[in-house]
Amino acid sequence: MxxxxxxxxxxxxxGPLTSPPATTATAAPAADFEGSGRGDLATGVGFEDIGTTxxxxxxxxxxxVPGTSEATDHFGSETLPADGTRDGHTESTIxxxxxxxxxxxxxxxxxxxxxxVTDGARTFGPGSLGRPRSYGAFGADLIG
Numbered sequence: 001m002x003x004x005x006x007x008x009x010x011x012x013x014x015g016p017l018t019s020p021p022a023t024t025a026t027a028a029p030a031a032d033f034e035g036s037g038r039g040d041l042a043t044g045v046g047f048e049d050i051g052t053t054x055x056x057x058x059x060x061x062x063x064x065v066p067g068t069s070e071a072t073d074h075f076g077s078e079t080l081p082a083d084g085t086r087d088g089h090t091e092s093t094i095x096x097x098x099x100x101x102x103x104x105x106x107x108x109x110x111x112x113x114x115x116x117v118t119d120g121a122r123t124f125g126p127g128s129l130g131r132p133r134s135y136g137a138f139g140a141d142l143i144g
Contacts (some may be wrong), residue, residue: 002031010110013038022099026123028074031081031082032090032092033081033089033090033115033116034113034115035089035113039117040090041113042079042081042092042116043076044057044058044059044075044076044078044079044095045057045058045059045076046058046074046075046076046077046078046096046097047081048076048110049063049076050069051069053069053070053071053082054071054072055071055072055073055074056069056070056071056072056073056074056075057069057073057074057077057096057144058072058075058076058131059075059076059094060073060076060096061073062118063118064117064118064119064121065107065109065121066071066107066121066122066123067090067096067099067105067107067123068118070099072098072101073096073098073099074098074099075094075095075099075107076094076095076096077095077096077097077098077139077140078094078095078097078139078140078141078142079092079094079095079142080092080093081092081143083111085111087111089110089111089112089113090111090115090116091108091109091110091111091116092108092109092111092116093106093107093108093109093142094106094107094109095107095138095139095142096139097137097138097139097140098137099125100125100133101135101137102135102136102137103125103126103127103133103134103135103137103138104125104126104136104137104138104139104140105124105134105138106123106124106125106138106139106142107121107122107123108121108122108123108124109121111120111141125138126138
């Protein structure tokens with residue numbers, strides 16, 4: 001067995017230890033849908049049954065949201081609030097990771113001064129992005 005010598009070095013201050021002055025953070029909340037300055041929560045309910053449609057996901061049959069509830073769509077399986085357009089209004093991306101029998105899709109809702117709106121909402125998946133429409137759970141891991 002070979003022995004190895006490891007040299008560790010540290011730098012210690014020569015004067016008294018002091019901490020930096022305390023400051024107040026003024027960062028904006030991650031998601032502030034209506035501009036109140038307070039953080040808002042966006043959550044999906046991907047396994048919600050809509051009537052007799054099992055695991056369709058909540059909010060899928062909302063007026064203005066493209067598509068209709070289908071069994072095992074899991075609409076709302078992932079949500080991502082972000083001001084992607086940098087206009088000061090938080091947009092929302094909501095996925096249906098098992099849309100069309102496992103292909104998956106994402107729906108983008110525009111932001112406004114009062115929160116997300118369905119006007120101009122659009123849904124896209126691998127086919128609309130020039131990718132093969134095959135099982136892949138598009139949108140299953142939405143990262144912000």
